[in-house]
Amino acid sequence: MPTTLKDVALRAGVSIKTVSNVIHGQVYVTDEKRERVEEALKELNYQPNLSARYLRKGRVGVIGLAIPELLNPYFAEVSNTVILAAGRQAYTVLVDTTGGERANERIVINGWRPQLLDGVILSPLALEQEDLQPGLVETPVVLLGERFLDVPHDHVAIDNVAAAYEATYHLLRLGYRRIAAIGLRIDVPDETETSKLRLRGYLQALQEVGISSDKQLITTTEAFYDRESGYSAIRRLFADGVVVDAIFCFNDLMALGAIRALYDMGLRVPEDVAVIGFDDIEEGRYAFPSLTTISPDKKLIGETAVDFLLGRIEGTRDVPPERVYIPFRLIERESTMGRAWGGERRDVLKDHA
Template sequence: MNANPTIHDVARAAGVSIKTVSNVLNDNPKVGPATRLRVRQIVDEMGYRPNLSARGLRSGKTGVIGLAVPSLRETYFAELADSVIRAAAKRRLRVLIEQTNGDRELEISILSGGQMRFTDGLLFSPAAIGQQDVDVLTTGDPLVLLGERIFGGPTDHVTMHNTSSARAAVEHLLDIGRTRIALIGAPEAIADDASSASLRERGYRQALESAGIQYDPQLVVRGGTWVRETGVAAIRRLIADGTGFDAIFALNDTLALGALRALAQAGLHVPDDVALIGFDNLDEGRFSMPSLSSVDPGRLEIAETAVDLLVNRIQERDGKSPPKTVKADFKIVKRESTGFKGDDNLVGGG
């Protein structure tokens, strides 16, 4: 068998014309079901893959969209990429992924053409550029923004309810009787910006204020990247400082998993001594001991909505419809780390 079969090989094996094979691959309704099935079987058996560059020259479309994220080592972005790939596959699209590592110049380069020039459109989750860089989003190419770095820009934007979902997470801790709630993963300083950390800290403070509990800066551990090691260090710092706490809100699940380890090492039992809730509802949290309560920010909805919006922009002829902003619904997933069993106890919001 040819290691690199061509469309000619497929047509010869199926006993049809090259045009018929092309029509099948492009879902042209003129091809009969029997012929369509035979060609599809031959394509699968031979492992034929269309030449995207050639297809792009003929149709002006490559059938490929781009996804730019800060880091695939961050589990949230790895799971987001998986969700985007699945959403794109439903629409017969492939996904080219670019990791920016939070590098400002690389993010700007991607927006100006760069590595994504062979795609029909881009889903972009920035980490370095911010509100002051809104002008760089005016690329003229189909673009959908993800995340919280820039609001009110010229593109469609899919994001999450960071503040209200964080508030709901803290309210869950308050509802189970916890009042000394530590916050880990907070920004370096109290800030009124659109970063995830700042928006989630705002929700934390709103929940405390609404419950009549005075904000205590000693309970807030600032700084560090959102990795397990930071979660471990935050717990050790709270204990070393003699700060009393009976609950923890970690600004993402990765921090929470590190915190869970540090609490066990310190001889503190979760949830009896300390209740713990994270953010992102990563798959890993279902399997930790104890399983991790978390905010589900609507990752699947974010992926589906973002791909739909991008496809609409790719197909749009006049390019003049106003940009849309969509916030996915969230849920509080109650598990063992806050005293619940399983994933059946869901509190929605949005």
């Protein structure tokens, strides 16, 4: 049977009220009694009744996490950080996938009854402004990702324009000039959608060093960014006779598919074509060659989202909703580091070093 407050009180020789005061951090308990209670709690391995505590506070101790898919390791890794961060504060996380469909995302924010969840962390791909307006959402919501909507909810993201610029500039700094961009989604017209933002950063880096953009180098994809998308995009690109010496893939899975396509065509990475990805998934660290990538701080993304949501749930976060950008960094690995560093190829950036 589980240990009760009465058991602890008997072991410590104090009242049940005193035990409760110690557990809840009340200050009006003598140091001597507090030490006895804490020792008894430890000896009896007391576990608090979280269900009763949440019931008294009108909460259930469960938050929802809705992501587009679990097959993408990036979302799986972020989910893990959310689960760990919530667990440290005695909350359970219920994970669901939406497929990036608006109907499914609306179910998350409207169909999951408040009696089941205290709040939701959502990575939306298709929701519109009207779906998240005041009065339509019954529980606190924190948004993840780069679908920016003018709505009264906290939003945790990374600066995709700056990150894509950094990825492209890395290739330019190494002397590459014919840089393909893989991952523009034409099925999503929103200019704040992730692929549009990453394309903007790519174009900014080219423009800064005086290289004109070439539409032939911008390859579109549909639906999710997976290995097959990267593989087929590269096969199409080379089938059209487009000359490239480097490839910026808008996520790591496509980059891994691109490397396989290049290998199947008898090309070496990075000796013939350099490849850079985005997300820093674990698989990229152990690929051959290992993948150069943009690494968002996924741990901080998850922890920030949980802190914001629990702050809204528990009433400790009373500032206006805000959008915060989580840091990222460039991780240089083998897929870009095998090309020559000096000579004529570096001159393209001599005025921008």
